[in-house]
Amino acid sequence: MADIARHTEHRYGNRPTMKDVAARAGVGLKTVSRVVNGEPGVTPDTERRVQEAIEVLGFRRNDSARVLRKGRTATVGLVLEDLADPFYGPLSRAIEEVARAHGALLINGSSAEDPAREQELALALCARRVDGLIVIPAGDDHRYLEPEIRAGVATVFVDRPAGLIDADAVLSDSFGGARDGVAHLIAHGHRRIGFIGDRPRIHTASERLRGYRTAMEDAGLPVDDAWVSLGSTEPERVRTAVREMLDAAEPVTALFAGNNRVMVTVVRALAGHPRPVALVGFDDMELADLLGITVIAQDAAALGRTAAERLFRRLDGVDDVPERVVLGTTLLARGSGEIPPSAV
Amino acid sequence: MADIARHTEHRYGNRPTMKDVAARAGVGLKTVSRVVNGEPGVTPDTERRVQEAIEVLGFRRNDSARVLRKGRTATVGLVLEDLADPFYGPLSRAIEEVARAHGALLINGSSAEDPAREQELALALCARRVDGLIVIPAGDDHRYLEPEIRAGVATVFVDRPAGLIDADAVLSDSFGGARDGVAHLIAHGHRRIGFIGDRPRIHTASERLRGYRTAMEDAGLPVDDAWVSLGSTEPERVRTAVREMLDAAEPVTALFAGNNRVMVTVVRALAGHPRPVALVGFDDMELADLLGITVIAQDAAALGRTAAERLFRRLDGVDDVPERVVLGTTLLARGSGEIPPSAV
DNA sequence: TAGGGCCTGGACAACGTTGTCACCGGAGGG
DNA sequence: CCCTCCGGTGACAACGTTGTCCAGGCCCTA
Numbered sequence: 001m002a003d004i005a006r007h008t009e010h011r012y013g014n015r016p017t018m019k020d021v022a023a024r025a026g027v028g029l030k031t032v033s034r035v036v037n038g039e040p041g042v043t044p045d046t047e048r049r050v051q052e053a054i055e056v057l058g059f060r061r062n063d064s065a066r067v068l069r070k071g072r073t074a075t076v077g078l079v080l081e082d083l084a085d086p087f088y089g090p091l092s093r094a095i096e097e098v099a100r101a102h103g104a105l106l107i108n109g110s111s112a113e114d115p116a117r118e119q120e121l122a123l124a125l126c127a128r129r130v131d132g133l134i135v136i137p138a139g140d141d142h143r144y145l146e147p148e149i150r151a152g153v154a155t156v157f158v159d160r161p162a163g164l165i166d167a168d169a170v171l172s173d174s175f176g177g178a179r180d181g182v183a184h185l186i187a188h189g190h191r192r193i194g195f196i197g198d199r200p201r202i203h204t205a206s207e208r209l210r211g212y213r214t215a216m217e218d219a220g221l222p223v224d225d226a227w228v229s230l231g232s233t234e235p236e237r238v239r240t241a242v243r244e245m246l247d248a249a250e251p252v253t254a255l256f257a258g259n260n261r262v263m264v265t266v267v268r269a270l271a272g273h274p275r276p277v278a279l280v281g282f283d284d285m286e287l288a289d290l291l292g293i294t295v296i297a298q299d300a301a302a303l304g305r306t307a308a309e310r311l312f313r314r315l316d317g318v319d320d321v322p323e324r325v326v327l328g329t330t331l332l333a334r335g336s337g338e339i340p341p342s343a344v
Numbered sequence: 345m346a347d348i349a350r351h352t353e354h355r356y357g358n359r360p361t362m363k364d365v366a367a368r369a370g371v372g373l374k375t376v377s378r379v380v381n382g383e384p385g386v387t388p389d390t391e392r393r394v395q396e397a398i399e400v401l402g403f404r405r406n407d408s409a410r411v412l413r414k415g416r417t418a419t420v421g422l423v424l425e426d427l428a429d430p431f432y433g434p435l436s437r438a439i440e441e442v443a444r445a446h447g448a449l450l451i452n453g454s455s456a457e458d459p460a461r462e463q464e465l466a467l468a469l470c471a472r473r474v475d476g477l478i479v480i481p482a483g484d485d486h487r488y489l490e491p492e493i494r495a496g497v498a499t500v501f502v503d504r505p506a507g508l509i510d511a512d513a514v515l516s517d518s519f520g521g522a523r524d525g526v527a528h529l530i531a532h533g534h535r536r537i538g539f540i541g542d543r544p545r546i547h548t549a550s551e552r553l554r555g556y557r558t559a560m561e562d563a564g565l566p567v568d569d570a571w572v573s574l575g576s577t578e579p580e581r582v583r584t585a586v587r588e589m590l591d592a593a594e595p596v597t598a599l600f601a602g603n604n605r606v607m608v609t610v611v612r613a614l615a616g617h618p619r620p621v622a623l624v625g626f627d628d629m630e631l632a633d634l635l636g637i638t639v640i641a642q643d644a645a646a647l648g649r650t651a652a653e654r655l656f657r658r659l660d661g662v663d664d665v666p667e668r669v670v671l672g673t674t675l676l677a678r679g680s681g682e683i684p685p686s687a688v
Numbered sequence: 689t690a691g692g693g694c695c696t697g698g699a700c701a702a703c704g705t706t707g708t709c710a711c712c713g714g715a716g717g718g
Numbered sequence: 719c720c721c722t723c724c725g726g727t728g729a730c731a732a733c734g735t736t737g738t739c740c741a742g743g744c745c746c747t748a
Contacts, residue, residue: 697743699741706732707733708729708730
């Protein structure tokens with residue numbers, strides 16, 4: 001007796017199960033299941049009795065058991081890089097909307113830019129048997145996902161491509177966007193333009209650098225090594241980079257900021273600078289319009305939506321080859337990018 | 345034969361189970377379980393054989409089954425209001441960090457300010473048997489959560505209190521913050537101060553309004569009905585409210601913005617206004633410092649952290665009475681709040 | 689009125705894991 | 719030399735749900 005009690009002790013705080021509901025309603029277990037799932041073949045009267053019992057007991061179906069039985073979880077996982085980065089807000093929101101439209105729930109977590117944590121998180125999601133996975137990669141080796149993908153977990157990468165495996169990816173045109181932004185500065189008369197970007201290991205960062213170099217080359221302009229600074233987006237590092245480029249014997253007259261983190265710090269640094277310096281940043285931000293910052297805007301929502309739709313198409317059984325989708329960017333001229341070069 | 349095939353057909357894409365691993369390693373099922381869970385009592389040699397089989401087969405434990413058996417999911421649910429609102433980024437990030445420190449995963453979703461959707465989402469999370477729930481309420485009736493709480497789902501509300509049930513809540517001092525902000529404007533000479541806030545149904549909105557009224561009253565100032573505008577945070581509505589207050593016969597000389605959504609629109613509206621108007625906003629935002637906007641800052645991260653810690657304390661069995669924790673706010677003077685009243 | 693089909697309801701197994709308990713072989717003590 | 723004990727191992731039930739299949743009752747038709 002004591003044994004039995006110990007056995008069923010703190011099990012979900014003793015929640016009622018379908019069995020309990022069945023007993024209370026005086027029907028069979030399966031009939032309760034039918035009512036709960038809206039399956040046909042139940043008399044209105046029986047259904048009413050079951051509903052009543054459900055109400056009284058406060059029964060709620062245990063989806064874990066359901067998942068175990070059915071094999072589908074109606075859940076997709078999202079591994080993003082930093083929940084607090086404003087760029088990812090609209091992106092994950094768009095994914096959530098699509099998931100919701102497909103009756104699925106979203107589980108997410110952030111990797112904090114740490115590849116090990118990305119892997120840990122992605123695999124934890126797989127252990128929860130998400131139907132699909134959307135990943136904003138922090139690392140550059142995703143072979144660890146191969147068994148999962150083989151086992152049927154639909155996987156789509158966003159913002160950055162997967163590393164060392166062949167998988168769907170939805171990206172912004174980092175190269176083209178950066179090239180256009182730098183060309184914009186050149187068109188306004190700049191010849192010495194600085195580029196401050198994220199760590200080159202990150203795909204978007206290196207693509208944007210490539211865009212910068214291409215624009216310069218296309219205009220027949222040389223690029224001094226001192227004009228390019230890559231590394232973490234730590235404010236301290238970025239501030240130093242700005243200072244060095246502006247204090248040089250031949251200072252740059254314009255700057256290109258490789259992403260929103262960098263841009264924020266650059267704007268702050270330039271605010272304290274005596275000479276006007278042109279600036280174009282990658283990524284739009286709220287309030288950037290009021291500050292008159294010219295940016296290359298990505299459509300984060302479209303990125304998320306596209307990726308999610310792709311994921312659900314795969315979950316619906318469409319099985320075409322992995323593909324890379326690239327979305328265009330938009331240059332928003334607001335003033336900071338149209339400042340002419342100032343005499344030194 | 346065909347029957348058997350049909351039976352095991354598309355089940356997680358036929359993932360290997362512990363049984364498969366056991367067969368391959370030539371050991372018993374339970375031994376595999378022991379290895380997977382790091383339980384003691386397995387010879388190094390046996391363990392190696394099992395690990396090898398796991399590797400080869402690409403086995404990953406099915407947490408759904410585990411949950412079903414154990415009764416705990418090591419998962420907490422977060423119902424927030426809008427993933428894309430920058431205020432919630434740091435908040436959910438802080439919650440995630442605490443959850444991670446406790447070895448738990450976070451599932452979240454947004455209610456989009458719709459009470460029905462909040463309920464749907466919260467109950468879906470309960471069906472997935474999350475151990476705990478953190479809710480940023482959209483609605484003001486949470487009785488639907490009573491069976492869940494009774495069944496043992498630890499529940500903490502953040503940013504706004506629960507409605508009609510007794511539950512933990514972690515809040516910012518909306519009343520005190522607004523009162524201080526308005527008092528700040530009064531101290532700088534303003535007598536006619538407008539308040540533009542969110543819908544009064546929302547607890548924070550009404551508290552902030554109360555703070556505004558209290559500050560005015562404390563200073564012996566009257567409040568004209570035309571100076572108070574409550575409603576949605578739609579830009580169009582806020583713009584209209586700003587215009588009306590500034591175009592009145594006796595226009596306000598200062599504005600208090602009830603939250604970050606409102607503040608953004610107000611700043612935009614004031615940018616096009618000929619006369620300088622003082623402004624204090626509730627909620628800090630990135631770049632607000634560069635625009636010189638004086639704000640009442642809440643510590644979103646502390647809010648999230650406090651709530652999450654409270655949740656896990658409950659999950660650890662601490663069972664004190666539901667409590668309301670109120671965190672202080674900080675006035676950040678940056679210029680816009682220190683503009684003196686301009687002659688009309 | 690008997691027979692057949694349809695509709696409602698229930699018994700039972702299975703999903704993949706973990707807790708319980710029993711078994712087996714070897715070491716150590718009497 | 720036998721008995722006990724213990725560490726390592728495996729058989730089995732149980733978690734709560736759903737799919738399958740069968741039973742019984744009803745109505746309709748011949």
